[in-house]
Amino acid sequence: MKPVSFTSGNNLTDRQLVEKVLRGDTQAFGAIIKNSEGLVAQVVFKMVNHAEDRKDLVQDIYIKAFKNLSGFRFQAKLLTWIGNIAYNTCVNYLEKKKLVLTGLIDKEDEKPLQAANETEIFISQKELSVILATGIEQLPPLYKTLIVLFHQEELSYADMVQITGLPEGTVKNYLFRARKTLKENILTHYKKDEL
Amino acid sequence: MKPGHLSETEIQQYAIRGENPAPAIAEHIEVCETCKARLANYRLVAAGIEQQPKPVLDFDAVNLVLAQLPKSKGSLSWNRFFMYSMVCLVSASIVMPVYLFRKLFINMADGISTLFLYAISAAAIIILLYKVIELYKKYQKQIHALDFN
Numbered sequence: 378m379k380p381v382s383f384t385s386g387n388n389l390t391d392r393q394l395v396e397k398v399l400r401g402d403t404q405a406f407g408a409i410i411k412n413s414e415g416l417v418a419q420v421v422f423k424m425v426n427h428a429e430d431r432k433d434l435v436q437d438i439y440i441k442a443f444k445n446l447s448g449f450r451f452q453a454k455l456l457t458w459i460g461n462i463a464y465n466t467c468v469n470y471l472e473k474k475k476l477v478l479t480g481l482i483d484k485e486d487e488k489p490l491q492a493a494n495e496t497e498i499f500i501s502q503k504e505l506s507v508i509l510a511t512g513i514e515q516l517p518p519l520y521k522t523l524i525v526l527f528h529q530e531e532l533s534y535a536d537m538v539q540i541t542g543l544p545e546g547t548v549k550n551y552l553f554r555a556r557k558t559l560k561e562n563i564l565t566h567y568k569k570d571e572l
Numbered sequence: 573m574k575p576g577h578l579s580e581t582e583i584q585q586y587a588i589r590g591e592n593p594a595p596a597i598a599e600h601i602e603v604c605e606t607c608k609a610r611l612a613n614y615r616l617v618a619a620g621i622e623q624q625p626k627p628v629l630d631f632d633a634v635n636l637v638l639a640q641l642p643k644s645k646g647s648l649s650w651n652r653f654f655m656y657s658m659v660c661l662v663s664a665s666i667v668m669p670v671y672l673f674r675k676l677f678i679n680m681a682d683g684i685s686t687l688f689l690y691a692i693s694a695a696a697i698i699i700l701l702y703k704v705i706e707l708y709k710k711y712q713k714q715i716h717a718l719d720f721n
């Protein structure tokens with residue numbers, strides 16, 4: 378059996394890769410890791426702050442994926458299935474550490490809308506990037522994760538539902554609040570700069 | 573056209589991924605400078621998030637994980653070949669004597685009543701089944717003990 382080269386791009390489908398791994402070719406699992414490590418990194422980095430713990434969690438995620446691969450029935454994409462393992466592993470970690478997953482950003486939501494006062498923001502790309510990076514980091518873990526999965530990984534709502542196990546309405550609601558908070562952060566900075 | 577300003581939800585839906593708005597919302601955006609600015613702000617946020625650098629693992633996940641997995645079964649085809657050969661050999665060692673000494677077996681059964689013959693066969697099958705099930709359970713137990721979970 379020819380092992381899969383996971384360092385170079387390969388055209389094997391999820392099914393072919395899974396079958397190779399299940400037939401005993403553990404090297405094929407390397408290709409699965411390569412294909413999914415971007416998404417796993419997003420989930421782990423957004424949910425866990427401690428760098429050393431992240432390393433352990435990533436290993437834990439892939440070992441779990443390997444052990445449970447025979448139970449993968451292709452009802453979801455392999456990527457979202459691994460994303461779900463990553464998400465659940467991080468949620469368990471947060472629970473063990475007694476850290477919050479969703480937190481409260483509802484206060485922002487309760488503010489009365491001042492739509493009439495809102496003006497278009499003109500801000501340098503650099504400044505925007507810094508404010509957004511800080512704003513995203515300040516969001517609770519779940520909001521951060523959803524924001525990057527949607528806007529950076531370009532996942533669909535259905536994929537995010539499969540990863541988090543949350544209802545679609547909840548996912549949309551969290552995304553709405555996160556975007557609103559980020560926009561208000563920028564507006565606050567912008568108005569400060571204007572004064 | 574929608575009276576008053578658009579809600580945050582409506583603005584977000586329009587701004588993000590260009591979800592098709594209701595005609596009334598699109599018309600409102602066209603004429604309302606405030607909502608146009610709010611739309612532009614959400615688009616700015618979305619574009620800003622997309623441009624944020626993506627996190628990269630600062631270690632080689634592939635090698636780290638693969639080092640912990642059981643070794644690749646490269647010689648699997650040989651193992652299978654060996655297993656199938658053994659199965660054939662064992663089957664042959666049972667079938668061949670039965671075939672070669674079939675007359676002897678038939679003669680042995682001559683003096684025995686049919687009912688007794690059926691009873692012996694049934695007992696043999698039951699014992700064989702019992703042994704196979706026991707062997708299978710033992711095998712499952714051993715596999716379970718090896719489980720990484």
